[in-house]
Amino acid sequence: MSETTIESDVKVRLALTVNGEPAEGLVDASRTLLEALREDLQLTGTKHGCELGECGACAVLVDGEPVLSCLVLAVECDGRRIDTVEGLQSRDTLHPLQDAFADLGGSQCGYCTPGILMTAKALLDRHAAPTRDEIREALAGNLCRCTGYLQIVEAVEKAAEQLRTGAGGHASPMPVGDDSPAKAGAR
Ligand code: FES
Ligand code: FES
Numbered sequence: 001m002s003e004t005t006i007e008s009d010v011k012v013r014l015a016l017t018v019n020g021e022p023a024e025g026l027v028d029a030s031r032t033l034l035e036a037l038r039e040d041l042q043l044t045g046t047k048h049g050c051e052l053g054e055c056g057a058c059a060v061l062v063d064g065e066p067v068l069s070c071l072v073l074a075v076e077c078d079g080r081r082i083d084t085v086e087g088l089q090s091r092d093t094l095h096p097l098q099d100a101f102a103d104l105g106g107s108q109c110g111y112c113t114p115g116i117l118m119t120a121k122a123l124l125d126r127h128a129a130p131t132r133d134e135i136r137e138a139l140a141g142n143l144c145r146c147t148g149y150l151q152i153v154e155a156v157e158k159a160a161e162q163l164r165t166g167a168g169g170h171a172s173p174m175p176v177g178d179d180s181p182a183k184a185g186a187r
Contacts, residue, residue, distance in 0.1 A: 012075050018043070019087030027074050033067070034058045036074035037084060045085040045114050049143075056142030059115035060084045066119045068141075085114035088121065096162035097121060097155070106155035108146035116142045120156045128164055132157065 015024040018041060027036055034051070037043045037060065049057030051070040058069040061083040088095045097117050100106065107113040116139060123130055123138040130138070135156045136149070144152060161167075 014074055014078050016074075016077055016079075017081045019082070019084060029073070029075055031074045032070055033060070033062075033072045033074045033077055033082070034069035037069060037082070043084050043086050047111055047114055049111070054143075055112070056115045056119065056139075057112055059119050059142065061118055061122055064122060064125060066122045083118065083121075085117055088117060095121070096159040096167065097124070100155040100158040100162065101152070104155045104158060105151040106147060112142060112144040112146075116144065116152060120159070123156070124160055124163060129160055130156070 012027055012029045013024070014027045014036070015022065017023070018037070023041055025040070027040060031040075032051075034046060034048055037046050038048065046060055046069060047057040048070060049055035051058075053068050053071045056068065059066050060069045061067070061081075062072070062077055063081050064083075089098060094102070095117075097120055101113065101117065106116075119139055119142055120135070123135065127134065132153055135153050139149075139152065139156075
């Protein structure tokens with residue numbers, strides 16, 4: 001497993017596990033987790049939207065729990081496990097959530113998609129068969145300007161069913177919610 005280096009010209013030593021790989025280096029004490037992921041680790045799948053904790057575009061998992069990375073200092077995450085959308089697919093196989101979002105139109109412009117995928121993953125990790133209301137509640141902090149939300153909820157339901165039945169995702173050269181060419185304008 002290769003080691004990723006966080007490069008920064010500032011002062012606080014930080015060690016994370018990001019998508020299963022160690023990442024360590026020096027970061028500014030005022031750096032947010034969002035900035036560390038996007039600017040130091042070049043993991044630009046996680047999006048910056050409002051940077052005020054209001055849109056959910058920056059959601060990642062910290063020790064398995066969804067966190068708004070724009071509101072958390074990177075140093076607060078020292079020693080913790082961070083999961084981002086880049087780690088969602090397994091090798092060349094999409095996660096069932098990515099599969100379902102692609103199939104059902106849960107992702108359109110894609111800007112909200114990484115945060116929604118990670119928030120939904122946390123829900124499905126702890127709840128194999130959430131109701132539609134539970135899905136809506138879990139995703140209440142994730143804003144989407146494109147879909148009207150129905151496709152998103154249906155995609156999470158479909159992914160939950162796939163996970164329960166063991167149905168695998170599809171191989172794809174263009175991961176949904178990752179930094180695919182379709183999302184390049186959303187960096
Ligand atoms: S960018 Fe973090 S909540 Fe909007
Ligand atoms: S797909 Fe465009 S904001 Fe959600």
